[in-house]
Amino acid sequence: MEIRKILQNKSVEFGDKPAIIFKEQKVTFSELNSNVLKFANVLKVKGVSKGVKVAIYLPNCIEYVYSYLACFCIGAVVVPLDYMLKTDELVSCLDHSEAKVLIARPKPVIDLNAIKNDLSSLEEIILCCSDIEGTDQFCAIIANASNELEEAVISDDDPCLIMYTSGTTGKPKGILLTYKHLEGSPAAMDHFVDLNESDIKLAAIPLSHIGGFIYVQNCILFGITVILMDRFNPFEFLGLIDRYKVTCFHIVPQMYNAILTLKEIERFDLSSLRWVVVFGAPSSPEIMERFHKYCPNAKLLNGWGMTETCPPNTVTPMDSDNIASIGKPAPHCTIKILDDEGNVVPNGEVGELVISGWIVMKEYYKDPELTKSVLRSEGLHTGDLGRFDENGYLYIVGRKKEMIKVGGQIVFEPEVESALYKHDEVAEVAVIGMSDAMKGEVVKAFVVLRENSSLKAEDIRYFARQHLANFKVPQVVELREELPKNRAGKIDKESLRKG
Numbered sequence: 001m002e003i004r005k006i007l008q009n010k011s012v013e014f015g016d017k018p019a020i021i022f023k024e025q026k027v028t029f030s031e032l033n034s035n036v037l038k039f040a041n042v043l044k045v046k047g048v049s050k051g052v053k054v055a056i057y058l059p060n061c062i063e064y065v066y067s068y069l070a071c072f073c074i075g076a077v078v079v080p081l082d083y084m085l086k087t088d089e090l091v092s093c094l095d096h097s098e099a100k101v102l103i104a105r106p107k108p109v110i111d112l113n114a115i116k117n118d119l120s121s122l123e124e125i126i127l128c129c130s131d132i133e134g135t136d137q138f139c140a141i142i143a144n145a146s147n148e149l150e151e152a153v154i155s156d157d158d159p160c161l162i163m164y165t166s167g168t169t170g171k172p173k174g175i176l177l178t179y180k181h182l183e184g185s186p187a188a189m190d191h192f193v194d195l196n197e198s199d200i201k202l203a204a205i206p207l208s209h210i211g212g213f214i215y216v217q218n219c220i221l222f223g224i225t226v227i228l229m230d231r232f233n234p235f236e237f238l239g240l241i242d243r244y245k246v247t248c249f250h251i252v253p254q255m256y257n258a259i260l261t262l263k264e265i266e267r268f269d270l271s272s273l274r275w276v277v278v279f280g281a282p283s284s285p286e287i288m289e290r291f292h293k294y295c296p297n298a299k300l301l302n303g304w305g306m307t308e309t310c311p312p313n314t315v316t317p318m319d320s321d322n323i324a325s326i327g328k329p330a331p332h333c334t335i336k337i338l339d340d341e342g343n344v345v346p347n348g349e350v351g352e353l354v355i356s357g358w359i360v361m362k363e364y365y366k367d368p369e370l371t372k373s374v375l376r377s378e379g380l381h382t383g384d385l386g387r388f389d390e391n392g393y394l395y396i397v398g399r400k401k402e403m404i405k406v407g408g409q410i411v412f413e414p415e416v417e418s419a420l421y422k423h424d425e426v427a428e429v430a431v432i433g434m435s436d437a438m439k440g441e442v443v444k445a446f447v448v449l450r451e452n453s454s455l456k457a458e459d460i461r462y463f464a465r466q467h468l469a470n471f472k473v474p475q476v477v478e479l480r481e482e483l484p485k486n487r488a489g490k491i492d493k494e495s496l497r498k499g
Contacts, residue, residue, distance in 0.1 A: 234262055237255075250278070314335070416468065427448045
């Protein structure tokens with residue numbers, strides 16, 4: 001993907017139209033192009049060229065978007081880092097990626113100069129919104145920079161992103177994507193939905209995550225104004241929809257849950273919404289249906305994908321109401337359901353999702369063993385379990401590690417979670433397996449109740465028995481005020497498993 005040419009074309013086509021609105025700041029398509037080219041020249045002066053790694057450690061902000069796009073214009077490799085990372089985690093990712101430049105907003109608990117001194121590969125730090133000695137200021141350094149940029153020769157197979165993700169498996173992994181991979185998301189969205197220049201999208205997912213990055217990238221490619229939030233806040237989210245007449249967005253299930261807990265939800269006008277997507281984790285249809293009450297004219301869509309495969313890889317078609325599924329595969333994405341012996345299973349049977357196509361990542365950076373374990377001749381083994389129905393719709397039933405073996409019976413955690421979400425007084429649920437001397441494992445549910453609910457743990461177990469086979473009913477229900485979440489808003493089951 002030739003980002004530089006795209007920016008130039010969009011600046012000509014849309015000129016003074018707002019490309020990004022962040023808080024009260026508006027950046028037009030023309031300004032976006034100019035500032036990106038200026039920052040690209042700054043990076044070149046600092047020694048950044050094709051293939052050089054540039055790490056970004058920022059909350060969502062306009063400078064984040066500039067940084068991404070400037071690197072892409074010169075063929076550099078972007079290393080987006082979660083702004084929630086602590087010092088040890090930050091150092092680990094910077095060291096592993098061999099980043100030469102770090103673009104960051106400092107925190108009181110993070111000594112960036114000490115990190116720079118400890119890492120031989122890290123040569124430059126560019127700061128946003130700070131005045132630490134020995135570092136450069138973002139606004140100051142682009143003020144006098146030229147927006148005339150020498151063209152870089154970039155091929156589809158050149159690396160462009162190393163995205164670190166711990167997923168649900170613990171140790172962070174560096175997923176290496178190429179410039180060709182940047183085409184995956186816009187190609188899928190162009191196939192599944194009817195984006196147009198009059199749309200206004202709202203972005204609340206962190207830009208350090210693939211779901212946040214592709215969201216903003218697609219808005220630029222389609223000439224759409226995007227309202228960017230620094231972080232998700234359900235009250236502010238609804239207020240922005242009302243204020244800017246937002247037409248579409250995608251967020252993760254836990255964000256929908258947070259919205260639905262607001263008493264003030266009915267005061268906001270959500271009638272501008274054309275379609276909304278739940279993305280990033282298996283979702284209960286009940287959650288979407290509850291939200292739909294407040295925007296009945298909006299189309300409900302479900303989407304799914306992985307950082308390793310340039311999401312979205314599946315989306316609900318616009319002419320379908322089947323939000324119990326995660327939709328159908330994108331045209332450039334082949335998904336097979338395989339058993340443990342590598343055989344394709346019949347429709348209706350559960351197996352592992354294996355993805356092939358040009359959207360599959362290049363590798364796990366500097367980890368050939370892990371790469372070899374998932375990238376095999378038939379495609380990328382996702383670790384997700386699912387099934388196709390007779391109409392080609394795909395259903396996720398959980399991850400391999402989300403199978404609980406109760407006395408020889410298999411229970412999928414998302415199935416139990418979906419059943420408990422049917423209760424009107426349940427706000428959030430996370431289900432895990434718990435060791436048991438008699439049965440090997442039993443089901444444990446962590447539940448957050450809606451405000452003013454008087455439900456007890458036994459009430460929830462009674463409700464579960466009305467919807468689930470006895471062996472699937474949680475043996476233990478633990479009521480909590482909140483559940484741990486990662487930066488992307490997903491419930492952190494690893495924390496729950498560790499106790």
